[in-house]
Amino acid sequence: MAIDIDGPEPLYEQIAGVIAARIDDGSYQPRRRIPAEAALCEEFEVSRPTVRSAIQLLNQRGLTRTVHGKGTYVAGDVNGLRA
Template identity: 65%
Template sequence: MTVDLDGPEPLYEQIAEVLAGRIADGTYPPRRRIPSEAAICEEFGVARPTARSAVRLLVERGLVQVVRGKGAYVVETAGEVDQADE
């Protein structure tokens, strides 16, 4: 999926959807980093605040957590945590 610069949805929401899709399909597995804000800027051709908003939206949706100084990591879902405990 590509972002639609002229579409009605804000760019950060479109980018968050792309990243969420990659999390869902396993491109970014649990407990691993998603691309940095700088990498998101480069890939999608957006400014830093747009990339930051996209990551913040993923945090609000419970898909990633930000570790200060390290980056944003995909969170483990409850099902994956249960499997690890067995």
């Protein structure tokens, strides 16, 4: 899924949407790391602050959580509910 650089939605929201879709379809498994910021910057051809904003949005939505020094993980499933 590509992002639309010229579209009306901010890039970080588009990137968060792509990552959220990957979480929903199982590409990124619960309690496992998503790709590092540097890899996401390269994949989407955006700056690190843009990727950080996307991850912050995913954290706020409860889809991921960031562990200092370790990376960002998909939130775990507990009885079918995202933790």
